[in-house]
Amino acid sequence: MVEEESIRVVHCGGSELNFRRAVFSADSKYIFCVSGDFVKVYSTATEECVHILHGHRNLVTGIQLNPNNPLQLYSCSFDGTIKLWDYLDGILIKTFIVGHKLHALFTLAHAEDSVFVITNKEKPDVFQLVSVKLPKSSSQEIEAKELSFVLDYINQSPKCIAFGNEGEYVAAVRDFYLSVYFFKKKTTSRFTLSSSRNKKHSKNNFTCVACHPKEDCIASGHMDGKIRLWRNFDDDKKYTYTCLHWHHDMVMDLAFSVTGTSLLSGGRECVLVEWRDAAEKNKEFLPRLGSTIEHISVSPAGDLFCTSHSDNKIIVIHRNLDASAVIQGLVKDRSIFTGLMIDPRTKALVLNGKPGHLQFYSLQSDKQLYNLDIIQQEYINDDGLIQIELTKAAFGCYGNWLATVEQRQEKETELELQMKLWMYNKKTQGFVLNTKISMPHDDHITALCFCNAEKSEIPTLVTASKDGYFKVWILTDDSDIYKKAVGWTCDFVGSYHKYQATNCCFSEDGSLLAVSFEEIVTIWDSETWELKCTFCQRAGKIRHLCFGKFTCSKYLLGGTEDGILCCWNLLSCTLEWSTKLNIRVMEPDPYSENFAAVSQSSEGSDLFVFKPSEPRPLYIQKNISREEVQWGVFVPRDVPELFSSEAHQWLNRSQFYFLTKSQSLLTFSTKSPEEKLTPTSKQLLTEESLPTTPFYFILGKHRQQQDEKLNETLENELVQLPLTENIPAVNELLHTPAHVLPSASFLCSMFINSLLLSKETKSAEEIPDDVDMEEEKESDDSDEENDFTEKAQVTSDPGLEEDIIHQLSKSEEKELRKLRKVDYSWIAAL
């Protein structure tokens, strides 16, 4: 039984990874990025999240490595604290309490006991750069109140501050001026560009600044796409600058490489530009990065760069400008039209992703699974361009079908509509476009739904449109002499007094279709497409429409714009009950009769959980979010929880997730965030500390395949993977140089023997014969791999057997060495 706690609203991942510049560890193995209230530690090689450092109670605003100990990390937050972490173990070492809202953090190598932060001490929009002395103390929580002021009236963004030449000066830019403060001389030089008031159309506002690591050179990025390299700035008169101009839109971020030989810049063009030797003619490009580059950072070792993008991703880039890894969070930079959906197969959250894409986002692992390109057109990132928008999507038939609607409206009368139907292909494990219908309706499509009844033999889709019609689309045979195929065609067009169709919904068994036409709900028989009855409440247009489930399947729920929630009894065709509730989101739980409704009031949003059969709600939580809740969805749990209290029972089988207007994804939980770490991610922690051998990479590939298989079979139990690296025989084999290795026949025997060991605990008969045969047929020459997979399947529970393997393998190895002389060629013959 789970301990009963009050239900809290918690952030559940999907937070911004691109809020600040990412930071590399000293050895470039890890990359740190702020993510909401946490700091996430990713492996640069595997893209996996290794640690989540939590401890801050508000948004983390800055992270920097401790210059004196590169295994430690400083972070600062809006909660007014600076925390020092051991990121390898994920341990909070110290907390320094500053007390003011901290907006950014900078560390310097020579200033050993102080860091620099941006605060707004007095006025809310006047920002200052101050240096904070971190007192030395053994206690965990230390007050750091010794602040010394450095620069005033600076820009809030840390991109506009840069420390140069081992901390001799700090450069800050804001609007049209660059100020440079020299710590030794304690003087400030200020250089002003002619502002846009003086010159027409000149947008030379400063946007970012970077300092050369070796030379006295400041690079500044500007709104008009120019980069200026300032030199001689210690002299107010003799200062000089040169311009580099490639970007056509504002320069979002700049970074010098570690040696200073090249300058990296990025912006709206989605191209990373490397300026070598600060020369205009000598530049390299890494194009097609997908979306606006927000931040650029460089690893201290100099071998990696990384760019943070506006679509919430971090790309790790090699020194030779090859993108090597992509850390993708929930894409959030655009408005969500499709709402939240759950892919019935992967249980992934599905919503609008990159432009023209649907993203499949795993809530469990808090990472993006994949993107499905719906629009399949090159995205041109330009201001004022009207793009094709993916507006609606729906899954049907247990995830076998996906319907999408895309539209583009340049003018009032020029509407381009397209509906696409995608079939799930089991072989490729993805959706394949099946039918493309251009202009399915003459006006905007307001709703589409599949008939998800178990017994329905023909997949059916209903679309409702503002043009006053709803259309029923069915799957028909589209075979010709060349191939067998299926396709979708329109089966029925219905309308009701030319009213705009606003919603549609199938009943649970698929026998009834409810279509709302503005204020009127019509019920249609799905066999004959006859109008059965109408309900009219005259309380504004119907905004939500949904049939009840299970025991409540005789009820139809409707929410109207005027704030009335109605429940009709379909058997008696009467209004069962109605209540005044201004509903923004109404979602049915797929595994119970429950409905969740979120209402909007001036104070905030409230959650109501109710059953259609009872007018009294099961659970009410007031003020779940201050913002407007835009979308919500019930996500089935992997493992059902057992809450005994009645108020918590609605969370037993599913969890309710919702998305607010500022696109933060929230859910309800009773557990503390630490407990939310799933066993898989915990195991990843242990594995991350293992040496990366070649074998490890092979293993990694197999694990990914297995993960997919797992998802496919929807098995909830976790298959733990064997720790083959601990077998000495394998270790020796892989770590011995190739030229001293014995012949393959010896290796083969060694392998087989080492594998035999594990069979002592589990009977050898468990290996399915057919798998064995298949694998041998597939590839005889790659013995190692085959053996390994075999083992991977066999040792399904290594946690228990680890000790045995260790003990036995040592003695076994001795035996093996003796046996080397013995001819085992007969094994190869098998």
Add this chain to the structure above:
Amino acid sequence: MAAAERGAARPTGDNRTSRRRRRRREHCLRTSGLEPGAFPGQSLRARAHVGLGRREASSGAGGRPAAVSRGRGVGRRCENRVPRGAACWGPTPRRARQFLCPEASGDYFEDPGRKGKGWRRPRALFRLTLLARPVKAECSVLYFWVSNLEGMGEFKVHRVRFFNYVPPGIRCVAYNNQSNRLAVSRTDGTVEIYNLSANYFQEKFFPGHESRATEALCWAEGQRLFSAGLNGEILEYDLQALNVKYALDAFGGPIWSMTASPSGSQLLVGCEDGSVKLFQITPDNIQFERNFDRQKSRILSLSWHPSATHIAAGSIDYISVFDVKSGSAVRKMIVDRQYMGVSKRKCIVWGVAFLSDGTVISVDSAGKVQFWDSATGTLVKSHLISNADVQSIAVADQEDSFVVGTAEGTIFHFQLVSVTSNSSEKQWVRTKPFQHHTHDVRAVAHSPTALISGGTDTHLVIRPLMEKVEVKNYDAALRKITFPHRCLISCSKKKQLLLFQFAHHLELWRLGSTAATGKNGDTLPLSKNADHLLHLKTKGPENIICSCISPCGSWIAYSTVSRVFLYRLNYEHDNINLKRVSKMPAFLRSALQIMFSEDSKKLFVASNQGSLHIFQLLEGSFKHLHTFQPQSGTVEAMCLLAVSPDGNWLAASGTSAGVHVYNVKHLKLHCTVPAYNFPVTALAIAPITNNLVIAHSDQQPLPNDKTLLYNPLPPTNESDVFRRRTAHAFKISKIYKPLLFMDLLDERTLVAVERPLDDIIAQLPPPIKKKKFGT
């Protein structure tokens, strides 16, 4: 020949060019009114001297002229942007109260001072007294000095755009630090001397020669100017007498480069045959000393090490370093031909510069600026700055900055900046690019305070370095000099003829006329188009120095370096008879300025020996009347003349000495106006009063920027006091394109010769195409 015919005879380009030509040919008559404008804050200084006979006027202690008072309210020193050239007096000067600007059509009109209010139509009639062309051609500002406020009226303005003058492109620029002068040579062999301290005034010029294509220009031994060219000759110029002192063949084929040693006593030339020749400069000649090791291909650039022990020579594909003592090549540095990874044609080293620390900077045709260590012969650093050739380099004397010019019209500034503030290590950094040219920048120079560049697009651009400028004022602004600071046009008022002077021919045009009248600002249709009457080609390779047409229109005189020509014109309806007056006296070899008296009876010739000749013109012949010999000891040439309208007085001015005034009746020197420390740019003698007006090149704005300029008010309905308070002597018009000439034909007609810069650019070869973003 008629204008239309001439236009058709020219090779026609694409549609745009021909349209441009048509526009240029258009000759419109427009009525004009008077419009006040803002005073821009600069003008040439005009000194009004008291009339002849009252000579004490300007003998103040500092040589500054006293104010002149003539009539009512003229007692102010009048400021005028008057360059050298024709200045003329209008007929009835009574009061100098207003500057006038003739307004043509509204399309060019912009009055910054009265934005939004529209402009008030002036009602007063102004008579023009002094008229001048602006020096600063690109801003088309016109200043008039107006004498009469009474009466109402308008001007008819001939806007002439058929003067098809294209200045030759700039080939070399040499800056002399001692005298702060700049020598500029053009592609036709003309050499011009600009005085940078005198407000960039072009004070001297040496006319070009067809066979002398100047390739190199340098100052040596203080202020001696040498040039060398593709005819293989080294020339020295006499800066006093304004002629070529001598020409000496270097016997190495065409000369591509020349440089004077740091001490100025030796001259080094690089020749086509790969030889580098050393000449010793003697007080009145140069003497060949020896040859250096001969190279395989032509020497395109040369540079001395400041200690004069080594020289660097840029050739094709390599740079050689010579030891001056032994004359042998000690280093050979091969320049990379690669251009963006592709092997291009041969890499021409267009310029080298030897720095005192042994660094050689080279610029080449692959667009690179490279730094070499001459001690080891290794490449230290390379900057790829252009897709086209980098054609010129100039290093500052302090060796802390240099400038290069590219074929794309960009000049780049490089500066030596310290790597970090606390270390002594310094590095060369490319700083600002300047794009003031459309075509190749063939030559650059680096004065202590400015970057100077010139090229095929004929502009001389002087870009001050803001960090070196003490006070940010007009002097610190960018200068673009396109047109020569002398008069190329003369006008016959009676016959309404214009004589245009080109390098090798003269063109005579008759102005069109109109019968139509219109409102102020209207464009009047021409009833008769302008006629091209005469095309007079010179014989021989020499350029025309000066030309003049008599006010009656029946005499034309012009001069080359070797001869003065005089022609008699006879008009018979539409036919013209041209008869050359032969037997010019032998002593009259060349003239710097020619002028006819108002009644066309006398001809005044300023010759380059410094003497002034007066000839009596008779029907078909002439008679030498008198020669004013230069004062003893001076050989300075007279290059400005002014004749009083009554023909009794002649004023002449040299480049630096004072203005001499001669009595023509008595044929004797009347007086000499003391020299002012800025050169004279224009002279004029007022009619009736016989006041001499002198304009100097220093630009002290007399009505300063804050002075309010008033509209001329209607004289009738306001009190006289109020009128006097609000009336102002200065009016500015900004409606014109760059003006080359302006004169008053009669009391109500003006002629203005415009030369839009676009038309010049259209006649140049197309510039290197550059990709522009978004096109």
